[in-house]
Amino acid sequence: MTQEELFKKLIAHSKEYGFIFPSSEIYDGLSAVYDYGQLGVELKNNIKKYWWDAMTKLNDNIVGIDAAIFMHPRTWEASGHVGAFNDPLIDNRDSKKRYRADVLIEDYIAKQDDKIEKEVEKAAKRFGESFDEALFRETNPRIAEVRATREAIHGRMVKALGDNDLEELRQIILDAGIVCPISGTRNWTEVRQFNLMFETKMGSVAEGANTIYLRPETAQGIFVNFLNVQKTGRMKIPFGIAQIGKAFRNEIVARQFIFRMRDFEQMEMQFFVRPGEEMGWFEHWRETRMRWHRAMGFGDSHYRFHDHDKLAHYANAATDVEYEFPFGFKEVEGIHSRTDFDLGNHQKFSGKKIQYFDTETGESYVPYVVETSIGVDRTVLQVLSASYKEEALEGGETRVVMAIPPAIAPVKVAVLPLVKKDGLPEVARRIMNDLKFDHNVQYDEKDSIGKRYRRQDAIGTPLCVTVDHQSLEDGTVTVRYRDTMAQSRVSIAELPALVENEVSLKKLLEKVNG
C-alpha cells in the first residue's frame, strides 16, 4: 500500500466511522471546511486536554484564557496582518507558477543592481578609478540607462503598492519585461489580491457598520490581555498565557483533508520573558514541545525540526515541529521568538503603556515573547494517520485497527455481553454505569463477539470488557487489549483501577515533564 493509498483509506475511514465529515455535505460540501463527528470530537477534545494540562498543570507559571474571535480592527493593524496578509499575486500561464507581484519586481530590481555594479566595475577598471569614483561619475551611458529604468520601476512599484493599484503592478511587470523564472515567458495573468482575513460587519448597516475580521490567529487575544492577566493573576516574568480557539484564514489553496482548513483551531501559548533571555526560553520550549509530540509514541523518527532561515517580520528565531504525514513531512507546530514586536506594536497603536516592572532588576520594559503555536486539526490528523493500521492476522485475515494512544482515544472501554440473554446484558450494563462517570464507555450486544472486537478496533477503543457466564458465578470478566488482542481475566471490582491505569493522561504528561 502506497502512502497515497493509505491517506485515501484514512479519509474514507474517518468518514465511515464518524470522525470527520465534509462540512454541509448535503449541499455538496464547503471547500476546505470539515466537521468533526461523534468520535472526532472526542478525539479532538482529548488532544486539547492533553495540551491544556501539559501547559497549565505542569507549569505553575502558565495560565489560560479564552478570548473572543472578534477583536478591535486596530488589533490587526498592530499585528501586521492587514498589511502582510494582503499579497498581490500573479500567475504565469505557461509554467502555472504563482508569484507575489511585488517580489517579482523586487527580484528584477536586484538584478538591475547587479548589472549596474558590474558595469561600474568595468568602467572603474577601464579608467583606472576606484569603484566609488566610477559609480559617481555617471558618464557611462549604459550605467545611466540601467539606473534610470531601475529607479523608474522602483518608484512605480512603491507608488503602486501604496495605492494598492493592481493593474499598475501588472503593467510594471510587462514594461520591465520580467519573465517567469521557470518558463521564461511573459504570459502573465491579472494581478489579484487575496485577503487572507475573513471580513464581516458589526452593528447595523444603518448605524454605519464597521468592518471587523474573524481572527486569523489566536495569539493577539493573548497579547491584548497581557496586562489584565499579569496584574490580576499577579504573574511574574517569566510566565505564559495559553489559549485554545478557532481561527480563520481565507486560504487560496486549501487542501489535504483537515491539514489546511479555512476554519481551524489553534492551541497557542505566549511565554513572556526578560529581553535578552529569549533564546534560552526558545530552546526550552523547542525541546519541551517536541517531547509533547513524541510522548504520544508514534516513533521519534517521524518528527523533525525545521529551523527557519528566512524569518517573519516579527521573529528573531523560529522553528517548526514537522511530522511525517502520508504526504510527507509537514509542519504541525511552530515555535517562534517574537521579540517585543507584538506588545510593542500594541503599545504604539493603542497608546497604552504595555510594560512590566521587574522588581528583580528594578527596570520597566516591554517583555519579549516566545510562542508555541500548534494546529489542533493537524494534530488530529497526525494522530489519525499514525494510528491507522491494517494488520494481517493468522488465517489470512486482516483487521483495521486505530492504535490511538489510550489516553486520547475517543472511547476508552467497550462493555460486551458475550450473549444477549441469561442476565449477561444486565451485568454488562452495571459495569458500564459504574465506569461511565470517569470514562467514555460504549455498550454493544449486536453480532458475534469477534465482530464486536473488530468494530472497537476500527475506532481505536483500547479496552474491551466481556461478560460471560462465568461472570455470573465468580464476578470476573475478560479484558481484551486492542493492540495485542491479548485477554486476561479480572474481577469486576478491579476494573475501575485497571481502566484508569490504562487510559490515564498521567503517563503522557510525565514524559512531557521530562
Place this chain on the structure above:
RNA sequence: GCGGAAGUAGCUCAGUUGGUAGAGCAUUAGCCUUCCAAGCUAAGGGUCGCGAGUUCGAACCUCGUCUUCCGCUCCA
C-alpha cells in the same frame, strides 16, 4: 486560482447501441449463541453531485456549475 482525474445506496462497485436502477458488504428487526468480523429470515435505504440542452425518451450524449483527489504556492 491554473492544469489533470473523478462523482450511481453508509462503503466498494456494476449498469449492454440512450428505453427513467442492481449486487456484495454495512444498517435495522427477529431467530441462533459462539472470546476474535462476514449463520438464517425479513425490512429500510438511490429525484444516478447539481442545472440546462439535444431527444418521443438521458445515469449514459453536449454545455455549464459544484465538490473531491493529484501537481504548483503559502501556512497552524
